[in-house]
Amino acid sequence: MSTRYTEDHEWIAVEGDVATVGITNYAQEQLGDVVFVELPEVGRKVSKGDEAAVVESVKAASEVYAPLDGEVVGANDMLADEPGKVNEDPEGAAWFVKIKMSDAGQLEGLMDAAAYKTHLEGL
Amino acid sequence: MTDAPLLSTPLTDLHRELGARLVPFAGYEMPVQYPDGIIAEHAHTREKAGLFDVSHMGQAWLVGPDFETTAAALERITPSAIAALKPGRQRYTVLLNDSGGIVDDLMVSRPEGDENDGRLFLVVNASRKAGDYEMIAASLPGNVKLEPVEDRALIALQGPMAADVLKAHAPEAAEMAFMAARSMEFDGIAVHVSRSGYTGEDGYELSVPAGAAEAIARALLADERVAPIGLGARDSLRLEAGLCLYGHDIDETTSPVEGAITFVLQKRRKEAGDFPGAKRILDELANGPSRVRVGLTLEGRAPAREGAEIRNAEGQTIGTLTSGGFSPTLGAPIAMGYVDPENAAAGTKLTLVVRNRELPATVADMPFVPQRYYRKPTA
Known part of the structure; x- marks a missing residue:
């Protein structure tokens, strides 16, 4: 399945029933230098729209919301020591969390790459 | 207010050309950062020389x-010994309200030359200039006038290489002492230069004709040691230097004693007690203020921001952060805020509440990064 996107500039890549979530290149550009990332504990249940992580840039803190319902089954510990990776490789190595989806149907409400590109052009 | 069009500075087009991200700030469209980003701009200023457009600040005679x-006349609304200012010297002071609260902090310089x-x-904060001008004008005797300067830009050049860079265009600048102010030519253009700044580094602020601002900025940027620096790094630089940001670390409720800038009070003025709010300020000097601005260092990497609650070791709320962020030089979060005097000593262990969690913090001496202002070699 292809990567999905939210209007809050998160990307969601799905393998089986697990969604890997990160922030988009556009988001990291807007944030500027990332100096700290706070991630949820593995095992935490999240609902779509819950605050799932916090990204701190030099300037300010920004929340990252859960794009789907489910359980956190992985958090990218590398970001604790290397938050700057979010600027370098936001849509690859610097993923934030893996969520085991409880309702894969929620994916239908998310944008595909083409729709996200159109969304960015409208900003 | 929200509908008012943003003002530009004589350098706005240049910022755009340099790829700046422009944001609204104090009614102006200002560069918050350039493509290199805040951390790189911050480091560049500490290592080489950074050029800042501070034309939004208020300049006035x-x-x-x-x-x-x-x-x-100026002493009537400030607690500083303005009358002791020598020709060619600049001083940091504050405007006070009748309660001894700080209306603004500003630089005042006395130009050289009989004709002056x-x-x-005066150089005042952008966010405060309209109110400052009203307050100053209302306080003046009939034979002293305030003349806001609207046709000049203000450019700061800051960093250990600033003096060497500026020397090529304005040789006289290299001989200036810290907090000296002098009129001179920059490549033949008449400019007012002060050796001061808001980064903790050696450096200058140049008041220049608006029409020449872009040429002067381009001439400085042509030196490979100079990079343009936005407001983002300006804020992280001043925080590391322990310097107050008006409206955050000091405001109309805080006195110079609470704000830990008692150096704006000179002996003659304290003895005379002839400034607004003298009763409160002198009482705070004698008996201690009820709260005082301190620096704080945090463990870990999570920054605490303005507005975060400060708690003592017993978990009681004792104050609020007024500035907080990540120090690029130290690679760690730093902050400043107000606490009660019992918890103000360096080394005191406190906590800062961020997202409902207590982050361990320690009261620290400021500046967080040593200031490197220019000191003339002694003969």
Whole structure:
């Protein structure tokens, strides 16, 4: 399945029933230098729209919301020591969390790459 | 207010050309960062030289019949010994309200030259200038006038290489002492230069004709040691230097004693007690203030921001952060805020509440990063 996107500039890549979530290149550009990332504990249940992580840039803190319902089954510990990776490789190595989806149907409400590109052009 | 169009500075087009991200700030469209980003700009200023557009700040002349008269007029609303200012010298001071609260912090300089007798040059905060001008004008005797300067830009050049860079265009600048102010030519253009700044580094602020601002900025940027620096790094630099940001670390409720800037109070003025709010300020000096601004260092990497609650070791709320962020030089979060005097000693262990969690913090001496202002070699 292809990567999905939210209007809050998160990307969601799905393998089986697990969604890997990160922030988009556009988001990291807007944030500027990332100096700290706070991630949820593995095992935490999240609902779509819950605050799932916090990204701190030099300037300010920004929340990252859960794009789907489910359980956190992985958090990218590398970001604790290397938050700057979010600027370098936001849509690859610097993923934030893996969520085991409880309702894969929620994916239908998310944008595909083409729709996200159109969304960015409208900003 | 929200519908008012943003003001530009004489350098706005240049910022755009340099790829700046422009944001609204104090009614102006200002560069918050350039493509290199805040951390790189911050480091560049600490290592080489950074160029800042600070044209949004208010520049004004205070003009009276002679120095004594003009200085006395300004002393009515500040606690500093303005009358002791020598020609060619600049001083940091504050405007006070009747409760001893800080209306604004500003730089005042006394120009050299007989033709400038009776003239003082002021630089005030952008966010405060309209109110400041009203307050100053209302306080003046009939023979002293405030003349806001609207046709000049203000450019800061900051960093250990600033002096060497500026020397090529304005040789006289290299000889200036810290907090000296002098008129000179920059490649033939008449400019006012002060050796001061807001980064903790050696450096200058240049008041230049608006029409020449872009040429001067381009001439400085042509030096490979100079990079343009936005407001983002300006804020992280000043925080590391322990310097107050008006409206955050000091405001109309905080006194100079609470704000830990008692150096704006000079002996003669304290003895005379002849400034607004003197009763409160002198009482705080004698008996201690009820709260005081301190620096804080945090463990870990999570920054605490303005507004975060400060708690003592027993978990009681004792104050609020007024500035907080990540120090690029230290690679760690730093902050400043107000606490009760019992918890103000360096080394005191406190906590800062961030997202409902207590982050361990320690009261620290400021500046967080040593200031490197220019000191003239002694003969």
